[in-house]
Amino acid sequence: MAKLTRRQKLQTKQAAQFIKDGIPERKYFDNKKLFARNYTQEDALDSLRKNTLTILTGPPGTAKTLLSIYVAVELLEDREIDKIYYVKPIVDVVGEQGLGFLPGDVKDKIRPHISPVKDALGVFMPPTKAEYLLDKKIIEFLPIEHLRGRSLNNCFVIADEMQNAIPASVLTILTRLGSNSKASLIGDSVQRDLSAKFGHDGLTDATSRLKGLDDVGVINFTADDICRSGFVRSVIYRYSDLY
Numbered sequence: 001m002a003k004l005t006r007r008q009k010l011q012t013k014q015a016a017q018f019i020k021d022g023i024p025e026r027k028y029f030d031n032k033k034l035f036a037r038n039y040t041q042e043d044a045l046d047s048l049r050k051n052t053l054t055i056l057t058g059p060p061g062t063a064k065t066l067l068s069i070y071v072a073v074e075l076l077e078d079r080e081i082d083k084i085y086y087v088k089p090i091v092d093v094v095g096e097q098g099l100g101f102l103p104g105d106v107k108d109k110i111r112p113h114i115s116p117v118k119d120a121l122g123v124f125m126p127p128t129k130a131e132y133l134l135d136k137k138i139i140e141f142l143p144i145e146h147l148r149g150r151s152l153n154n155c156f157v158i159a160d161e162m163q164n165a166i167p168a169s170v171l172t173i174l175t176r177l178g179s180n181s182k183a184s185l186i187g188d189s190v191q192r193d194l195s196a197k198f199g200h201d202g203l204t205d206a207t208s209r210l211k212g213l214d215d216v217g218v219i220n221f222t223a224d225d226i227c228r229s230g231f232v233r234s235v236i237y238r239y240s241d242l243y
Helices: 006-021 041-048 064-077 106-124 127-135 167-174 203-210 229-239
Strands: 055-056 081-087 139-141 155-159 184-188 218-222
Touching: 006 055, 006 229, 041 055, 041 064, 055 064, 055 203, 064 081, 064 106, 064 155, 064 184, 081 106, 106 127, 127 139, 139 184, 155 167, 167 203, 184 203, 203 218
Parallel strands: 055 184, 055 218, 081 139, 081 155, 155 184
Antiparallel strands: none
């Protein structure tokens, strides 16, 4: 039988630690360390670590979701929290089919909605480890309607695509936060699918209401902060009239 390489031995050890402890000690995570690529990202990381609530707004490609997930995983590693919830509204876009039309069971239906989390985890975490956290529901996707009546303690709530949530739904999310919990509200009001009949979207409304409140940080990204690719930055510049 061929001998295991050092890397294979380490991966075996990490897997055993996961099985034994559920959430392994920090040294077994073996994640890449992420650094801010601009001053706005630096402010975002600082706010996510310091404040109970951080609101992140701006165009796509600025790493709003990635930074939120990265800080949440940091807290998970340090055993400061036990759970990460990824929350987003399920909005039927005109001309497209909604969640109920997707084939398969509930897990199959929510898979497209958890994809941003998997993409973000893949930037700094080995894929098998990310799959473990998702399979064991240490990181769990929740539609907003499943939050009502719950008290979420010792967790980090990442509320994404909040431009598609109504203000009452954002209120629902924020009032679920219990002891030792944090949250981030993320979105881009330009990419709104919410019907105009609902008035202001939840992201814009929350930013207006909560800015200046103690323990709340508001970070506004611009096209200059886009780091996904030069092409995306160029596209957003051409759509600058929308921003």
